[in-house]
Amino acid sequence: MSDTAPIEHPTWLTTGDFTAADEPLRLFAAWLKDASTSEPRDPTAMTLATVDADGSPNARMVLLKGADERGFVFFTNVNSQKGRELDAHPRAALVFHWKSLNRQIRIRGPVETVTDAEADAYFASRPKQAQIGAWASKQSSPLESRLAFEKQVALYAAKYAIGAVPRPPYWSGYRILPLSIEFWHDRPFRLHDRIEFRRESLSAPWSKTRLYP
Ligand SMILES: Cc1cc2nc3c(=O)[nH]c(=O)nc-3n(C[C@H](O)[C@H](O)[C@H](O)COP(=O)(O)O)c2cc1C
Numbered sequence: 001m002s003d004t005a006p007i008e009h010p011t012w013l014t015t016g017d018f019t020a021a022d023e024p025l026r027l028f029a030a031w032l033k034d035a036s037t038s039e040p041r042d043p044t045a046m047t048l049a050t051v052d053a054d055g056s057p058n059a060r061m062v063l064l065k066g067a068d069e070r071g072f073v074f075f076t077n078v079n080s081q082k083g084r085e086l087d088a089h090p091r092a093a094l095v096f097h098w099k100s101l102n103r104q105i106r107i108r109g110p111v112e113t114v115t116d117a118e119a120d121a122y123f124a125s126r127p128k129q130a131q132i133g134a135w136a137s138k139q140s141s142p143l144e145s146r147l148a149f150e151k152q153v154a155l156y157a158a159k160y161a162i163g164a165v166p167r168p169p170y171w172s173g174y175r176i177l178p179l180s181i182e183f184w185h186d187r188p189f190r191l192h193d194r195i196e197f198r199r200e201s202l203s204a205p206w207s208k209t210r211l212y213p
Pocket residue numbers: 042045060061062063064074075076077080081082083139140
């Protein structure tokens with residue numbers, strides 16, 4: 001897109017001047033709500049960055065399934081690459097980019113596993129086929145063929161044909177506990193607005209800094 005074509009802000013007025021916000025969680029909720037009406041799909045999609053055993057960054061998309069004052073939750077196979085990386089280095093960064101709004105949010109902080117009760121409740125809310133898929137997939141392990149995977153799906157579909165599907169012991173969620181949350185909104189000619197909220201610890205108050213774009 002050319003620098004001379006100012007971008008429209010379809011929902012900008014719903015949040016007013018976001019740089020005036022005095023804490024990040026309500027602003028996050030407002031932007032996610034805006035994205036829920038403007039994004040064609042997956043407004044909760046976010047990039048999750050972790051570090052591997054060698055200290056190399058690794059990133060992939062996941063879906064946000066909970067956001068409150070405790071942190072930002074997603075669910076996965078804990079034996080996956082990301083699960084192993086988080087177990088070894090329980091720290092992560094998240095990035096949301098909503099193209100329809102020209103907004104970005106970056107979140108960083110330590111990570112904890114959700115409780116079994118939270119994981120059970122979310123697993124129970126998933127469609128049965130997705131529950132079967134969680135049993136059938138050794139996420140991030142080598143797979144010899146599509147057919148081998150489909151055989152596993154058929155096997156677990158038969159096993160759990162009747163009744164509720166239990167949560168696999170290796171399937172759970174992680175919560176990113178935010179120590180910094182940055183909000184970015186594009187402005188014409190790349191004179192963008194950025195504000196970053198930081199806190200020293202999870203119980204400390206947030207402080208806000210405006211950043212050069
Ligand atoms: C939009 C989108 C959403 C996704 N959501 C999830 C998710 O919530 N949980 C998950 O385990 N994988 C999700 N995936 C797949 C991951 O990006 C990734 O391929 C998978 O988790 C394996 O990553 P890993 O090998 O780093 O563990 C999603 C992919 C896309 C494109």
